[in-house]
């Protein structure tokens with residue numbers, strides 16, 4: 001069903017608690033299922049992707065109770081999982097597919113994992129290759145490049161592995177397999193990626209060490225069931241932050257947003273653009289979080305590349321939109337990973353913002369945006385990608401004329417209630 005947004009250039013005022021962090025929510029289910037005993041989670045993201053993770057573990061026989069954003073897991077540990085009689089459905093979630101491969105490789109039974117049309121196009125060899133080096137038995141189309149993937153669980157051995165792509169999903173899949181492998185696994189990470197897996201493993205009592213760019217983990221360690229507090233997702237907050245920055249006379253407060261330094265590239269970028277942004281850090285254990293206060297700002301273009309890219313990879317669609325309202329040129333480089341997300345986010349962002357009148361050009365590994373340009377209403381396509389849907393909705397706040405969004409339901413992959421939250425800020 002198409003959504004029509006006709007906002008007439010409002011101001012935004014108010015407070016929002018964005019939903020729980022998607023990366024941390026996925027991991028909390030997986031780790032709770034690996035630990036023997038009762039794990040409780042608060043602030044869990046009820047997005048479609050995280051619900052896919054829950055459904056996969058339920059099919060493995062893990063008892064998971066969902067009560068609003070509170071989740072209770074009762075597990076006998078990975079030893080208690082049973083062979084599922086059905087295909088595990090990862091839906092639209094790359095994180096579910098890839099991290100679960102690491103775990104399924106080490107069981108003593110057979111599984112098949114698959115997802116939607118988008119998942120079937122996303123590269124899996126990046127996970128399958130290192131897992132095969134550990135001894136995993138995984139088969140799939142094009143020698144394991146694409147889902148559906150069939151996994152015959154088996155005994156694994158530790159590896160020394162240098163990550164060929166800056167991907168937290170690859171790193172995490174190997175670390176999860178390493179927990180059940182013989183020996184000490186070492187991963188060399190040349191460019192830092194989100195470290196939620198490492199933080200949560202420590203929280204569940206696993207001894208994991210980082211020395212400069214090397215991460216080391218000895219197999220055979222047991223997880224201790226725990227309590228997890230999930231902060232708000234900075235990748236979701238980014239859309240509200242972008243909305244407040246580009247609309248006039250706005251002031252928005254975003255409470256309890258995760259500010260793990262491996263995720264805060266968006267904050268560094270908007271500060272460099274000249275954003276009026278305040279951050280009040282909260283006193284939390286484990287993952288750091290803060291209240292963000294954002295006001296409308298006069299912005300200038302910046303260059304974004306290198307080690308910054310993994311720290312804001314999912315925020316590039318909204319950064320591109322913000323850049324259309326900046327004075328001068330914004331150049332985004334080294335972001336070729338965007339081509340293998342839910343859709344090719346370089347082509348999709350450029351095509352969709354161009355429809356609105358933006359001056360934006362695709363490059364092989366990024367895009368170049370000149371601003372500021374007035375935007376006009378258009379018929380926007382999401383390509384089934386939640387972040388494209390939210391980008392279009394935020395853009396509609398500043399367009400002359402209304403915006404149509406072809407598939408707004410996909411937004412619920414990471415931010416159910418997004419349009420309602422945006423509407424609650426309208427003044």
Ligand SMILES: O=C(O)C1=C[C@@H](OP(=O)(O)O)[C@@H](O)[C@H](O)C1
Pocket residue numbers: 022023024095166167168169170172194313314337
């Ligand atoms: O580990 C994670 O939770 C994620 C890692 C990133 O993917 P890559 O590892 O493919 O970069 C990110 O884009 C994705 O939304 C979530």
Ligand SMILES: C=C(OP(=O)(O)O)C(=O)O
Pocket residue numbers: 022049092093094095096314341342387414
């Ligand atoms: C790329 C994303 O997620 P995943 O890889 O889990 O599908 C995302 O949420 O932007």
